[in-house]
Amino acid sequence: MEGEPVNVNEFQELARQALPKMYYDFFSGGAEDQYTLKENLEAFRRITFRPRILVDVSRINLSTTVLGYKISAPIMVAPTGMHKLAHPEGEIATARAAAASNTIMVLSSVSSCTIEEVASSCNAIRFFQLYVHKNRDVAAQLVQRAERNGYKAIVLTVDTPMPGRREADIKNKMIVPPLKNIEGIVSTEVDNDEGSILESFAKRALDASLCWRDIGWLRSITNLPILIKGVLTREDAIKATEVGVAGIVVSNHGARQLDYTPATITVLEEASCGCRWFMLLEGKFLCSLMEECGEEQMSSRH
Numbered sequence: 001m002e003g004e005p006v007n008v009n010e011f012q013e014l015a016r017q018a019l020p021k022m023y024y025d026f027f028s029g030g031a032e033d034q035y036t037l038k039e040n041l042e043a044f045r046r047i048t049f050r051p052r053i054l055v056d057v058s059r060i061n062l063s064t065t066v067l068g069y070k071i072s073a074p075i076m077v078a079p080t081g082m083h084k085l086a087h088p089e090g091e092i093a094t095a096r097a098a099a100a101s102n103t104i105m106v107l108s109s110v111s112s113c114t115i116e117e118v119a120s121s122c123n124a125i126r127f128f129q130l131y132v133h134k135n136r137d138v139a140a141q142l143v144q145r146a147e148r149n150g151y152k153a154i155v156l157t158v159d160t161p162m163p164g165r166r167e168a169d170i171k172n173k174m175i176v177p178p179l180k181n182i183e184g185i186v187s188t189e190v191d192n193d194e195g196s197i198l199e200s201f202a203k204r205a206l207d208a209s210l211c212w213r214d215i216g217w218l219r220s221i222t223n224l225p226i227l228i229k230g231v232l233t234r235e236d237a238i239k240a241t242e243v244g245v246a247g248i249v250v251s252n253h254g255a256r257q258l259d260y261t262p263a264t265i266t267v268l269e270e271a272s273c274g275c276r277w278f279m280l281l282e283g284k285f286l287c288s289l290m291e292e293c294g295e296e297q298m299s300s301r302h
């Protein structure tokens, strides 16, 4: 590649060259046949612009608000685990980039820097993504640490009752690197060394029984607004309004969980339930589009 990278594809190629295969495959891969991974990209490509002309665009403003926090454009940093596999500064560097771009950083539960380290590293507005452990006390502790350290919302990921079957990770025997938020609290040891160790760990640790009634439990342990991440259907979007969360993230987890789900962009209309309420949509690599409405519109759904 000549010169500095100028687009995401070129950055991806540099990452492929720089990272050990195990890590590159973890970051870039999807589940099973990777049908949805391909669809996520192709469905976006099928959407083209319908440009209108002779409009004064000499001054443009893409800023918007998310849960009342102003950001420079409707683009946020989605929660992704284990950034130190890609860079020694891990999520601290990602959070600084979010702060420099005036946007929100969503820190993953399975980050390689702690909730506290990221909080003290910069002034990015931060949300915390939660995976609920079988041991609910662990989840409660994570939520309380996020709250104490100034995170502004809990993003509850609900599409991972079981980790996705990621075939590259199975072949590479993907490791579980140090997960600093749970170090000394949850053991990352697993009793087999076949296949993806990460998958075995997640199966052992994460609570596959999580269901709608647990939203009440989560609401009882935090005052922070809750977003449900991983909604793909109208029925579930309606249920989310009924349990009183602050919003949803329309997402198929970057095609890393259940394969043969539709591309995220194609279910945007369905998941919006014909109404405008708080919704984040994910596309290629990061959240790509967002729609927000005021409190009155939210409550008109109830």
Ligand SMILES: Cc1cc2nc3c(=O)[nH]c(=O)nc-3n(C[C@H](O)[C@H](O)[C@H](O)COP(=O)(O)O)c2cc1C
Residues within 6 Å of the ligand: 026, 027, 028, 040, 078, 079, 080, 081, 108, 109, 110, 129, 157, 229, 251, 252, 253, 254, 255, 256, 282, 283, 284, 285, 286, 287
């Ligand atoms: C390497 C990687 C790690 C991820 N880790 C998490 C995670 O820890 N928690 C989570 O809720 N989502 C995680 N995700 C999913 C992202 O938050 C997001 O849903 C997905 O990347 C969006 O799709 P896109 O890549 O098509 O934009 C991860 C995604 C990737 C690519």
Ligand SMILES: CCCCC(=O)C(=O)O
Residues within 6 Å of the ligand: 081, 110, 160, 163, 164, 198, 202, 253, 256
């Ligand atoms: C088992 C979950 C690990 C982190 C994650 O959410 C992902 O890799 O997509």
